Each structure stands twice: as C-alpha cells, then as structure tokens.
Amino acid sequence: MPSLTSVLGVLDPTSDRAVFRQIADALREAIDKGRFREGDKLPSETELVDHFGVSRMTVRNALSLLQQEGLAVSEHGKGVFVRPRPPVRRLASDRFARRHRDQGKAAFTVEAEAAGSRPEVDNLEVKEERPSPDISARLGSPRKVLARRRRYLLDGRPVEFATSYLPLDLARNTPIAQPNPGPGGIYARLEEMGHRLDHFDEEIRARMPSPAEVRTLQLASGVPVIHLVRTAYDAEGRAVEVCDTVMAADAYVLAYQLPAN
Amino acid sequence: MPSLTSVLGVLDPTSDRAVFRQIADALREAIDKGRFREGDKLPSETELVDHFGVSRMTVRNALSLLQQEGLAVSEHGKGVFVRPRPPVRRLASDRFARRHRDQGKAAFTVEAEAAGSRPEVDNLEVKEERPSPDISARLGSPRKVLARRRRYLLDGRPVEFATSYLPLDLARNTPIAQPNPGPGGIYARLEEMGHRLDHFDEEIRARMPSPAEVRTLQLASGVPVIHLVRTAYDAEGRAVEVCDTVMAADAYVLAYQLPAN
DNA sequence: GATGCATACTCGTATAGACGAGTGGGCAAG
C-alpha cells in the first residue's frame, strides 16, 4: 500500500495554479499512469483533505473537475471511482444494407448477441403526431407522421434512444404502424410496399445531454451524447423515414467507409 | 424590465429536489422559453442570492450545472451568459472525393470562404517520429512515420486540430514532407506518386476534452469534442495515411451519404 | 442462521465569511 504522497505528490504553494486544479492534476496524472485503474476507488474526500491540508470544498471542487472530464464518477455513500470504460458498440456504415437485413430478429439484437451482450428493447411507443418543424422539413412537410419510439439496452444498461418518423399517409394501416413490424423491420416493410430504398443521409452531432436524456440513458456526468439523424430515401427520391437517435457517446464508435472517387 | 420573480419563479420549499437544482431548473426553463437569449447576460450571482434567499455557493452550484450542460458560459469580471451557438461547419462525406480536390487552395480554406468565414491554419508542424501503437497498427506497423500537425481556425476561433501520419518510407524526401505539400494537398501528391486512393475508413467518437484539448481549441466548459480517425487506402489495399482529428463539437455537423444496396 | 439495529464511513447539500482578480465606468488631473 503505497503512501498517498508517493502516488499524488504534494501541492506547490508557489504555483499560481489554483489549489483545486493542482489536486485534480495530481489525480488525473495518477489515473493516466495507471496508479488507479478503471473502477478503482479514489482516496475519499476526507483522505484527500488530510493529505493536501485543504478544506473539503477544495477537494470536492477538484473531484468535480474530474467528473466533468469524464474521468471519474461518484457514488453516494460509496466513494469516487475511476470511470469504467464500457464496451463500445461499433456501428458500421453498411448496417442498413439490404444484404444485412436479417429475416428473423432486429439488427440490434443479432449484433449484440454476436458480441456476447444481452440486448433489450424497451419503451416502445407507436403513435400518430404532428411533426416538429425540423422533422416536417426533412419528410417533405406531411401534415401528420407516425412516430415509433424505442430505447435500446445492453446488459441492462441503456445506450440509445431512437424515434423513427414516417409520413402518415405512407404508414397508416400497414405493419409499420404495429408495435412489431415483422422480420427485417420497417425497411423491409417499406420495400415490400414498393418503396425501394435508394440511399440514406446521416447527420452527426455531439453535445452534452439534456436532463431528460441523462435520465433515460442513465448517463454519468462527463458523458456526452451523439445525436444522429438519418433520412431514408426511396428510388423516386422521396424521403420515406427520418430516424432521430441519441446515443450514449461512451458506448459507441461510428464507422463509415467512403469511396475515393 | 420584468421582475426576476416573473422570469424565474420562486423555490418550492416542500420539494425534495435540491435547491441548487431548482434554481438551475428555473434558469434552464427561462432560457428554453427565450426569456434569455443567446449571448444574454444571466442575473449575477448576487442578484440570484438576493432573489432566492440562498447562499452564494448554492447559486454557484446551480450556475455550474448549466455550464456543464453547455447552456451557459461564465466570464470573469463580466457575468454569466447564455452560450452563443456558433455557426457550424458541415463536413460532407464526399469532401475528399477526387473531383473536389481543388488545385489551388486547401479544402478547408475554399469551403470556409464560401461560407463567408475567415479561415486560418496554424501550428503547422512536420516531423518524423515513432508511431503510437494505435497509429502503427492502422498503418501496417511502420518503424517510423511522418507526422503533419495543424490547427484550423474560423474567424479567429480554433475549431479543429489534426495530425496526419504517413509511413516514413512512403513520405520521406517527397513534397509531403514539406510544410506546404502543394496544390490538392497530400492526397494529390500521393496519387501522383502512384498511390491511387481507393477508399477511406472513418471512425467517430465523442467525449469530453482533455485539459490540453481545452487549451488548444479554447473550448468552453460543457462542449465535447468529436474525435475522428480517418484511414486512407490505396488501390492495392495499403493504408497510406491516418488522419487523427479532434473537433470542437459545437462547431461541426458531420454528414454522410450511404447507399442502400 | 436470520433479522434488525447501531455505527462508521462515504458523498450531497447548504450556510457564512473572506479575499483575490478581471472589467468597466466615472471622475479628476493633466
């Protein structure tokens, strides 16, 4: 059991760097060097107070910095821990290619099981509603849309929340309006209905989550979200679906392959 | 000048929601409703202390929450302001297509000027070094690589920091090793040297910035970064370049177009 | 053995006070 001094060093009173930053630096460096590993418990606030000879608020300020950076998470009653890096799910750009359209299960399920995780889909809601201006513009200004909402979980952990919007005139009274649209998902149904899919546009942003997103995705502080909006076009060039998805950024890597032509 | 009470309401002492969260909620709601707009100054800490009848640390706690969410930024000596949304730069997936390879200026410059912004490139560094394990693996384990580092700014604001790595045996003593590789950039040079480009792989992650990234990109708190790693392959399937770029997430939208085949 | 409680530890919330440092306006002196 190495002493705290050997792991964290001491403050430099001559430095003009704020004390809480120096403490955060010391902890960050110790984490980077592997002195604390994923999931390890950091020294408690009291221990840090004693070690550095500062007040508790100063220590909390330092720990709060690390949490904002996504390096640490605190657990009430237990301690502050080095944030574990969850396994990431890799989304390849060809995941919606026709050849990958599994006739039995949803793509998410197949892929998660292949990776050894336990997939769940949850919060399913299908309803008709008036589109927001943004969705409306992307879909060619339909008066109403069918909205399909669902949340995806891996091993019990929520990782993604998605809503598909389809023009109501296209989706009403079809299997797409059912909670379970059947094998191959709504893209298979769209093609059966004569809307041969031509291409997808995807727009990607990253930002910090809203409080509502923190709740539904159970996000630790310091974890951003990836916001992906996909529009599907049929062979006539009509936008037939917009899928708006918000992903826990620490659970995903998006992969795209682009031709150099 | 509406009263603070009409804009922010009052605390609910019966609620079990923490006071600083209630204050943050009030401010967030006021921002969402447009009572404070982009760039507007929020009430000062002292005003909030007086209005809500709480201590200053409680108010600071609330304001700090809003900053973590990316909704507000504080400026020492001036106040706390609703974070302005900078104009975003849209990166299309075909931006490296051969047909877009401008023979005069760099893609970044052309595009920025078209959008009415003032582009700058800065911090240019070209040196030979030993690759990190990750870069090494992507490039087929060369002993050494040529690294080209540069920072991009729009209207004086840093938005992106990128490093290109090329196997040294391929780049040494070529225009690619010069600070300015000439018209069309290094991709044009690679093709002239017989490495006809075939495709690119891009991997996208989002996370909170490291302290070093906060400095070089001058990031406000509550702004994540998009981390994009692009690998370029020539027609023989050899990886000829890896470009590692870190972007201020509030300055970018990435756009991809995918075939549905 | 199972239950339940006391206790000691953890972090969460809040108060009150002090001083430092950046900003900007006003005023007085030149």
Place this chain on the structure above:
DNA sequence: CTTGCCCACTCGTCTATACGAGTATGCATC
C-alpha cells in the same frame, strides 16, 4: 480631450462548519 486612477461590480478561490442521506459492516438479538 486624454490619461490615469479609483471604485463598484463581476466571478474565482478558499476556509470552516453543519447536517442529511446512502452504504457497508459487525454485533446483538431473536
């Protein structure tokens, strides 16, 4: 008019203290 200073206001940092609430452990009780 310009310069320079002072002052008021802003947020930044730090101390000291108090109590609440979640967690884990061990011990006493049943």
